Amino acid sequence: MMTLRVNGYEYEVDAEPDTPLLYVLRDDLKLNAAKYGCGLGQCGACTVMVDGKAVLSCVTPLVLLEGKRVTTLEGLGTVSEPAPIQRAFMEEQAAQCGYCIAGMMMRAQALLQRNPKASDDDIRAELAPHLCRCGTHMRILRAVHRAARLMDTAELSPSDQRGAQ
Amino acid sequence: MTKSRIIGGLFAALLVGGAGVIFALTWRPPMAAIDPPSARTFDADLVRRGRELAAVGNCSDCHTTRRGPNFAGGLPVPTPFGTIFSSNITPDPETGIGRWSEEAFRRAMRSGVDRGGRHLYPTFPYDHFTHVSDEDDRALYAYLMTREPVQAPLRDNRLSFPYNQRILIAGWKLLFLRRDAYQPDPGKSAEWNRGAYLVEGLAHCGACHTPRNGLGAERATATFAGGDVDNWQAYALNAQSPSPVPWNEDALYAYLCGGWHPDHGTARGPMAEVVSNLSSIPAGDVRAIATYMAGVFGAPTPDRQRQGEAVLAQAKSESTVASEPVSEGAAIYAAACATCHESGRAPPYGGINLAFSTAISAPDPRNLANIVLSGVRPVEGERSPIMPGFAASMDDGQIASLLKYLRSHVSKQPAWSGVSEIVEEARRTQTAFLQTAAGPRNAPADPSQRDQP
Structure with missing residues (x-):
């Protein structure tokens, strides 16, 4: 039994310490935004944030998460109240099949929290580990720029603040 | 004439003579600027050979920044004396080497002096490049002069006094630059000699794998005993190698060509760039490097051989997870x-x-x-x-x-x-x-x- 802090809530999780975070998020906590892609930390679909940094949840076992804060896409915003990064991706229609997008958004969020003025090159380099086989790469780039502008100007909703803690 | 005036005169003569000697030792004449030659004036085969040699020399690694244009320089190289920025070696006439003659290029390779006569810091490893043949320098020159010119001004080094005084480099050269051309060892095979020429010259393996002394020169008594680069450890490549399984020529060849070997793992850190470059040169040259380096490692002692075999046997059998x-x-x-x-x-x-x-x-x-x-x-x-x-x-x-x-x-x-x-x-x-x-x-x-x- 260990305590896992996800999106501001504490969960008592009954799992072995070598269980990947992704399995606990999806199977036990029913937080399904992070996707299972390769299971080897090579595609980026499972990306979440741990203490504000983008982390591949499929290769992050629970044993590493003692006392750390996990944030998933669900922790950033909701359908009725989307976070800037989610609004930006919707407004740019940046998802095609969408499987990789939750991971892309989480790494972009971590980038913009660290560097609100990220350049095109910064964004490209940061998202390079994320594989996408559809055709919206340019829209994804535009969405991240739009999110940066939204974060700069929009008032943060309470849920955003929780995600960005 | 009084005694004091004689001594005074002698002293003045010594001073002038000394200044003359220092001037002679440190001053290098500028070389005439040329009009940048058109790429078409270079022979295609020579350029191709130059490309392979540039890969052996791993030139792109220091002269290209992350996401920057090829060979345009600007990479900060941390040293114990401060940060030195690599130079632009594209043929841009103003900021690169576009106005350098082949003779000026060869002088830089041979003795670390730029076209204008300035002494270059030995982060540019001319203590190795000095052994490169005229013919190979010509091919390298042809390759670099036919790249895309990029306008990228030199960045100012961040060195404190006295290391920012280039005159000191002349002294460094007197102490550490041995300009003798590579002498083949007739007792060894042609392949070994080819490997020695490449390793000690253009490939400059010792620049990372040999420890340096307090003045930043490779320690002649500790060649290939392991050094530092970019906060990575460049392992010892002699009898002190820490590799669990001893290296041999075939393993070295496979590793340098493909970037990995089943008994040693994958090249990473600065070595990843080296093997990435070596993967594009003729196999014969990689084989020659492996032959020579196998000699540097030396045959493992029976004890070391046994330990290596034990590791191989153990790896095949048990799981190490507790x-x-x-x-x-x-x-x-x-x-x-x-x-x-x-x-x-x-x-x-x-x-x-x-x-x-x-x-x-x-x-x-x-x-x-x-x-x-x-x-x-x-x-x-x-x-x-x-x-x-x-x-x-x-x-x-x-x-x-x-x-x-x-x-x-x-x-x-x-x-x-x-x-x-x-x-x-x-x-x-x-x-x-x-x-x-x-x-x-x-x-x-x-x-x-x-x-x-």
Whole structure:
């Protein structure tokens, strides 16, 4: 039994310490935004944030998460109240099949929290580990720029603040 | 004439003479600027040969920044004396070498002096390049002068006094620059001699793998005894090699051509760029380098050979995961590392059995810390080994426990000291390294360019 802090809530999780975070998020906590892609930390679909940094949840076992804060896409915003990064991706229609997008958004969020003025090159380099086989790469780039502008100007909703803690 | 006036006169003569000697030793004349020659004036075969030689010299690694244009320079090179920025070696007439004659280029390679007569810092390894033949310098010149010119002004070095005084470099050269051309050893094979010419000259392997003295020169009494580069440890390549399984010529050849070997693992850190470049040169030259370097390693002692065979046998048999992890490090290894490193998938796409890891047997844990933090980045557009980095998911304490566990459990060597400090330092410098060093995208090794000049 260990305590896992996800999106501001504490969960008592009954799992072995070598269980990947992704399995606990999806199977036990029913937080399904992070996707299972390769299971080897090579595609980026499972990306979440741990203490504000983008982390591949499929290769992050629970044993590493003692006392750390996990944030998933669900922790950033909701359908009725989307976070800037989610609004930006919707407004740019940046998802095609969408499987990789939750991971892309989480790494972009971590980038913009660290560097609100990220350049095109910064964004490209940061998202390079994320594989996408559809055709919206340019829209994804535009969405991240739009999110940066939204974060700069929009008032943060309470849920955003929780995600960005 | 009084005695004091004679002494005074002698003193003045000495002063003038001394100044003359210093002037003669340090002053180098500028060479005339030329009109940048058109690319069409260079022979295509010569340019092609130059491309291969530039790959042997790993030129792109220092002269290209991450995401920057090829050979345009600007890479900060940290040294114990301050930071030196690499220069623009594209044929741009104003900021590159577009106005350099072949003679000026050869003088830079031979004796570390730029076209204008300034002494160059020995971060540019002319203590090795001085051995390059005229013919090879001509081909390198032809290759560089036919690249895309890029306007990129030199960045100012960050050196404090007295290291910012270039006159000191002349003194350094007097002490450490041996300008003798490479002399073949008639007692050795042609292949060995070819390897010696490449390794000691253009490939400048010792620039990283030989330790340096207080003045930044390679220690002549400790060649290939292991050195430092960009906060990575360049392992000893002589009898002191920390590799668990001794290297031999075939293993070296496979590793230098392909970037990995099943008994040694994958090239990473600065060595990844080296093998990326070597993968694009004629196989015969890589074989020659392997032949020569196998001699530098020397035949393993019977004891060392036995230990290597024991490691090979052990790696084939048992699992090293403790059934009930007893420490934090063991638990992290079992959960985060063993899933790939004991998957049984063949290298390089499955993680190497860590019993083969030189990083874990090395004198200090820098390389292991670097690799855990940053992982192994894939090469764009090619099948290549990959390992996720754990910088974001493991804190310094967790990495330190993991490193201590691996050292005690996998290696037969005594425990490391100062592991926590080294992990903190590695996190600081790896962040900088990843932001500045050229990515695995490396011009000469780009597969689409392999057969073109």
